[in-house]
C-alpha cells in the first residue's frame with residue numbers, strides 16, 4: 001500500500017489520536033505537531049490530543065490558535081510522533097508496554113531516527129519535519145488555510161535558522177515562497193517569532209560571558225542561577241549556540257545547559273566532524289552538522305569530557 005494511503009487509512013480507522021512532539025520542543029517540533037493536527041482534523045471526526053512532555057515556550061503561544069498541548073497522556077490507540085528521533089525523546093520515562101498495542105506513525109527528518117513505529121515517514125534530506133508534512137498536504141491535495149501556512153513557515157524558518165543553516169535547500173525556499181503566496185507575511189511573522197524578552201536578552205549577556213575557544217572549538221554554558229538572576233526561561237536560550245558557530249575560525253561549537261541532575265549539550269559543526277555520530281556515543285543524536293545529547297555529569301565535568309571527545313574526533317580527520 002502507498003504510504004499516503006496507509007497514513008490516511010490509519011487516521012480514519014483510529015478512535016483516539018495523540019500527536020506528540022519531543023520534549024524541550026523547538027519551533028519545528030511544535031509547528032509539525034500543529035500541522036499534523038490539521039491533517040487529522042481533515043480525516044477524522046474527533047479532534048486529536050496534542051502532547052508534549054515540556055511546557056510550550058511562551059514565545060510560540062501565538063502559533064497555537066485554538067489548539068492546546070497537554071502534558072498528561074490519556075487513553076489513545078494511535079500515536080503520531082513528529083520531529084522525534086526516538087520514543088524516549090517524547091516520553092522520557094514511559095514503560096514500553098504502555099505502547100505495546102498502539103499504532104504509531106513516525107514523521108521525522110533526523111538521521112538518528114531509530115525507525116520506531118509501523119508507519120515511518122522519514123526523510124533525512126528534508127529541511128524540517130514541517131517540510132515533510134507540507135508535502136503530505138500537497139500530495140493529498142488538502143487546502144492550506146492562512147493560519148496553517150503561518151505554522152509551516154514558522155517551523156521551517158525556525159529549523160533553518162531563518163534560511164541560513166546548511167539545511168536551507170531549494171525545496172525549503174520554494175515552500176517558503178508558496179507559503180507567502182498563501183498569505184504569509186514573513187516580516188510580520190518573523191518579528192512575532194523572534195521577539196525577545198528583556199529577561200531573555202539579559203540571560204544572553206550572562207551566557208556569552210562564558211565563551212571560551214580552544215583549538216577551533218567554541219564553548220559556553222548556562223547554569224540554573226543565571227536563569228534565576230535574569231528571571232528567564234530555559235527556552236529563551238534556544239538559538240544562543242549560533243553566536244558560537246558565527247565566530248571566525250570556529251569549527252565546532254558546544255553549548256552546555258545545566259539541568260536538575262544532568263547537563264544538556266547542543267553541538268554544531270562546520271563539517272569537520274559528524275556531531276550526530278558523536279552525540280550517539282552518549283545516547284543523543286540529530287543531524288551531521290547539528291546534534292544534541294544529555295549526560296549525567298555536572299557542567300564542568302561534561303564540558304571536559306565532550307571537549308576531549310571532539311578534539312579526538314578532529315584529530316582523526318585527514
Ligand SMILES: [Mn+2]
Nearest residue numbers: 028083129159
Ligand atoms: Mn526538527
